[in-house]
Amino acid sequence: MCKGTFMELYDLLSPALRCKNTKMRAALTVKKQLATALWKLATPDSYRSVGNQFGVGKSTVGAAVMQVANAIKDLLISRVVTLRNVQVIVDDFAAMGFPNCGGAIDGTHLPILAPEHQAGEYINLKGYFSIVLQTLVDHKGRFTNINVGWPGKVQDARIFRNSGLFQNCRKGLYSQTRK
Known part of the structure; x- marks a missing residue:
């Protein structure tokens, strides 16, 4: 990631x-939180390894990842991942040979550690613990909708x-009428 993007x-x-600071310790700076979380999310390194890299404990790495992920969800996802002009997407899919298509949707399983509660709900058909990430992409492969967090046992249709x-499709929010 370039410095400008960071x-x-x-x-x-x-802001999020x-x-x-508390009487017990100084708060982690925003830059250090962000750098720690991005490093962990971008590499297969362990929490301990990332913590050593940034001079913090592994629990601090976990907390930084969660805080940054929640901040991204709360502040950025709706700005970046959105269905803009549905008719343009439909027209461009039609030009590619897929008439009346508003996007391509699929799910993938993200491996997780077995949760202590309801572990059986998180075992997917391949036999490992996961949560499901379901996404919709437009004609250029850009994410337009993301749904994540369902247990691995749950089927894509559900x-x-x-x-x-x-729900928005049922309400007709994405329906386009041709002139």
Whole structure:
């Protein structure tokens, strides 16, 4: 990631990531939180290894990842991942040979550690613990909708039926009428 991109993320996420110092310890700076979380998310390194890299404990790495992920979800996802002009997407899919198509949707399983509660719900058909990430992409492969967090045992159709995307489709929010 280039420095300009990092600084842009820093500017956008700072309001949600600022922490106050306590009598026990100084708060982690926003830059260090962001750098730690991005490093962990971008590499297969362990929490301990990332913590050693940034001079923090492994629990601090976990907390930074969660805080940054929540800040991204709360502040950025709706700005970046969105269905803009549905008719343009439909027209461009038609030009590619897929008439009346508003996107391509699929799910993937993200491996997780076995949860202590309801572990059986998180075992997928391949036999490992996971949560499901279901995404919709436009004609250029850009994410236009993301739904994540369902247990690995849940089928794709059920996840879609319970998604905000499905509810909005049923309400007709993405319907386009041709002139």
